[in-house]
Amino acid sequence: MDDSGKHGGTSRSFLDAGRRKFLLQGAGSACAAGVAGLGLMAHVQRARALPSQALRPPGALPEADFDAACVRCGLCVRACPFTTLNLAPAGGGIPVGTPYFEARSVPCEMCTDIPCKAACPTGALAPGLDDIAQARMGVAVLADPERCLSLQGMRCDACFQACPLKGKAITMERLHKPGGMTVFIPSVHAACTGCGKCEHDCVPQVAVIRVMPAAQVRGELERGRRRSEAALGMPPADSPAVSAPPRPKTR
């Protein structure tokens, strides 16, 4: 992989034993290092995938860029005034040493001064993020609607109440079920920062509303929309929640 070719092309008669040994050793080392490098790359490809329950701190670059930028120093973890952020331990299924949080355990409290981002020395947490409402740590998804208490007709709006951008990121929309029953369905909007408060407070044993990595839910749409919103000068979080007309949404 490196300079394994350097022993080629030289006539053996010009080489004394010491020099020949040196070159052979060098070539051997280069080959061994090449194999080790390939093994390392294979390991990285396997170990770099981020499980969907692991969320990055606010302002984190897109995962591929983050992997190149984050040096795994943990200064963001130290700066977090809550116990939200952790560095992934080795062998835990999350890229080792990288900061993450799990919303169901401890969600992001959305500090207005974003201390984790301020502490990042490398720019892995984008220095350009000034308004925590613009953070996109993930996006809340009603993962299993049939288990949602509100959709079953019970008076639950835990996610709506937990949302720090109440009425902007989550609204309770009226839904007429076939058979005449009217229920409320939690609906997530573009203002969602992915802080995970909703997932944390979701009542059932296993959370029904869950924050997923934005790239998994929205794909490139997320970045594309943010670009167009920025171009229009209308950040989604600042726009007041539009209460949708009470129109039945059917799936």
Next chain:
Amino acid sequence: MSARPFLADALARKGRWLSYRWLILRRLSQCLVLAGFLAGPCCGVWILEGDLASSLLLGQLPLADPFTFVQSLAAGHSPAPRAMLGAALVAAGYLLVGGRLFCAWACPINPVTDLAGWLRRRLGIKSGFMPSRHFRLALLPACLLAAWLTGSLAWEYVNPVTGLMRGLAFGMGWTGGLVGAIFLFDLFVVQRGWCGHVCPMGAFYGLLGKSAVLRVSASRRSACTDCMDCFTACPEPQVIRPALKGKGTPVILDSNCTTCGRCVDVCGEKVFHLTHRLDRKLDEDVRSA
């Protein structure tokens, strides 16, 4: 080795303190580095916040590992000014004073491999093989190439050096297993295997400190009795011969010398001393009775 036990001459002629001085100071330095990082999470006294990859000294001065920094560059990220300053400060320090000073005086893996080396000598384990010491020099560019090709800090996925310090400060996970594997590798497979043959971080610091100032000189080499204690104690024994047995400068200029000072300790004839690289004077006719 003769029947004479290792270190006997030094102990008999210099006493206990001078036979262990640099080793003790080095352990003290390693403990200080560890304490600096662990005082915060353990006692709430924040001396060094973060870990070896990047930290904040006393909440003010940014420090960063230049090897991790270079990997980040290779992976395609241009680190922010604070990381750049931190890496520049640390790189400048090791560049001027001594590259592999890091390995001997700060690295948390060093006590592990030192223990393995000591145990290997005490148990008389001679098995294993002796791969080329150039392997680490080839592994270094291979790591950077892997970083470039994967767009990630590839070596940091496995690096036991930053991994151990991070594990101690933030939670170990399986890092203990990795450190244990290195211990067994050094004990049974390759003598001084990890630090002397594999670690690309050590190779990086070695290259960084190629013209560093702090060096060991065998200035009293004419007093050498060929007892071989320095070769036994040295983690990179190949660096001693040119200075001790050669005709040229008595200064050990090989960048693989970690300036651990163990040769200074173990020599009963006081052949070695720590000095700067330009101090090439030789003490002739010093053979003592």
